[in-house]
Amino acid sequence: MSSNKVFVITGGNRGIGLGLTQKLLQRPNTTVIASVRNSEAATSLRAETQSTTVGENSNLHIIELDFSSAIAPEKIRQIFDESTIEVTHVDVLICNAAVVVPLTPALSITAEDLRTSFEVNAIAPLLLFQALWPYLQKSSAPQYVAVSSSVGSIAAQEPFPGGSYGASKAALNWLTKAIHMQHESDGLIAYSLHPGWVQTRAGHYSAKQWDYPGDPPMTVEESVTGSLQVIDNATRETTSGKLFAYNGQVVPW
Incomplete structure (x- = not known):
C-alpha cells in the first residue's frame, strides 16, 4: 500500500460516497478506505462494489465508524492503528458523511435538529481531520475535502429554507477555512466541495421538502465525475481555502 494513493471516504456505502468509492477503485495503484456506520x-x-472493475494494485478497506455522536480523535486513530490495514499515510481525506433533517424556515428550527446536524455535519469532520492528521502529514500533497453544499453559503444563500442543515454546513465551511489558514506551512490543501443537487436519498428528500416537481437535476455519475476533477486538480494556490462546486466554479462563502 505504501506506493498507492490513499483515499479515506466517510459514508462510502451509498449516494455520492459510494459513487466516489466505485470510481476511485477503478484507478490503478489506489487504496480506498471507506467508513460506514455499521455492519x-x-x-x-x-x-455494491462486487461488480466494480478494480484497477491494478488497487483495493478497498471498510472501517465501521458511527459519527452520529462525537468520536474522540484518539479513538478514531486507535481504530486505524489497530485495524488490519497497513496504513502508512493518507493522501486525500474526503468527509462525505452527512445527515439531512427537516429543511424548515429559521423560525421552526429546533434545538434537537441543530444538535444532530452539527454533530454529524460539522463536528465529526473536524474530529476525523484531527485523528488522521498524523497520516496526512506523511503525504507529499495532503488534501482535506469537506463535502459541503451551496445551502451552507451565507453570501449566496439559496432562496428556500436550509434548516439546521444549512447552518451546519456553514459551520463546516468556517472550520475548513480555518484548517486551510492554519496549515499553510504544511502544504495542506483544504477546501469545501459542493457536489451539486444530486439524485441521492438526501437529494430526493430535499426535493420533497421544497415541493420540487421531479427528481434532483444531477446524477451521481455526473456529480462524482466533476468532483473528482476538482480533487485531482486541486492545489494549495488555486483551490485551498475556497468553496468549490463540482463543475470547478467557486461558490461564495
Missing part, C-alpha cells in the same frame, strides 16, 4: 452498511458496500 449492515458494510455488507451493503461490499455487495
Whole structure:
C-alpha cells in the first residue's frame, strides 16, 4: 500500500460516497478506505462494489465508524492503528458523511435538529481531520475535502429554507477555512466541495421538502465525475481555502 494513493471516504456505502468509492477503485495503484456506520452498511458496500472493475494494485478497506455522536480523535486513530490495514499515510481525506433533517424556515428550527446536524455535519469532520492528521502529514500533497453544499453559503444563500442543515454546513465551511489558514506551512490543501443537487436519498428528500416537481437535476455519475476533477486538480494556490462546486466554479462563502 505504501506506493498507492490513499483515499479515506466517510459514508462510502451509498449516494455520492459510494459513487466516489466505485470510481476511485477503478484507478490503478489506489487504496480506498471507506467508513460506514455499521455492519449492515458494510455488507451493503461490499455487495455494491462486487461488480466494480478494480484497477491494478488497487483495493478497498471498510472501517465501521458511527459519527452520529462525537468520536474522540484518539479513538478514531486507535481504530486505524489497530485495524488490519497497513496504513502508512493518507493522501486525500474526503468527509462525505452527512445527515439531512427537516429543511424548515429559521423560525421552526429546533434545538434537537441543530444538535444532530452539527454533530454529524460539522463536528465529526473536524474530529476525523484531527485523528488522521498524523497520516496526512506523511503525504507529499495532503488534501482535506469537506463535502459541503451551496445551502451552507451565507453570501449566496439559496432562496428556500436550509434548516439546521444549512447552518451546519456553514459551520463546516468556517472550520475548513480555518484548517486551510492554519496549515499553510504544511502544504495542506483544504477546501469545501459542493457536489451539486444530486439524485441521492438526501437529494430526493430535499426535493420533497421544497415541493420540487421531479427528481434532483444531477446524477451521481455526473456529480462524482466533476468532483473528482476538482480533487485531482486541486492545489494549495488555486483551490485551498475556497468553496468549490463540482463543475470547478467557486461558490461564495
